[in-house]
Amino acid sequence: MKKFFLIVFSTIVSGVLIACSPAHSPISVTQEVSQSNEKNVYRLNIETQYLLYIIDGKKIIEGRLNVPDFGDMKKGDLVYFTDGNGGQAICSITSVGRYDSFNKMLVSEGVINMLPQIDPNTNSSEEMLLKGTKIYRSFPGYKEGVKIYGAISFGLKFLTDESVANIEIVNVNDA
Known part of the structure; x- marks a missing residue:
């Protein structure tokens, strides 16, 4: 079993958590990782627009x-999002839902909670649902992948305080 260690340091700038790895190491971990205090930490890539929506609380x-790496995901675990452009955020998971389709996930969780760029003032509920489903199916591998794995949703609380100042992330998966 290979282990990977990463110490994440954070600073609060204008009420926003800024996190970076020591010496800005080019680290590409996209698998589930485990934190030493029994919480799972998931490092996930995300598009910049969605990262900004998370930071803004939208x-x-x-x-x-719902791939196997998310099998143990639970309330209280952490997600470390990176956008590939230096943008990063750490969130606590507040809820977890599993669905057999994007449509059911969006109906249950609310399109606006997941895809805030879809304006409810200019779209009917049906239009929002159609646009939301189309967006999810447009991500590489998602159109076919949902038939195999289903979908997972997880509620996010963006962490802006110093409680995440020094997080040790240990990859416990075989590489």
Whole structure:
């Protein structure tokens, strides 16, 4: 079993958590990782627009394919989002839902909670649902992947305080 260690340091700047790895190491971990205090920490790539929605509090639920790496995901675990452009955020998981389709996930969780760029003032509920489903199916591998894995949603609480100042992340998966 290979182990991977990463110490994440954070600073509060204008009420926003800024996190970076020591010496800005180019680290690409996209698998489940485990934190030493019994919480799982998931490192996930995310598009910049969605990262900004999370930081602004507009996107409060994330949706993904329910791949096996998310099998142990639970309330209280952490998600470390990176956008590939230096943007990062750490969130606590507030809820977890599993669905057999994106449509059911969006109906249950609310399109606006997951995809805040879809304006409820200019779209009917049906239009929002159609647009939301289309967005999820447009992500590489998602259209076919949802038939195999289903979908998972997880509620997000963006962490802006010093409680995440020094998080040790240990990859416990075989590489």
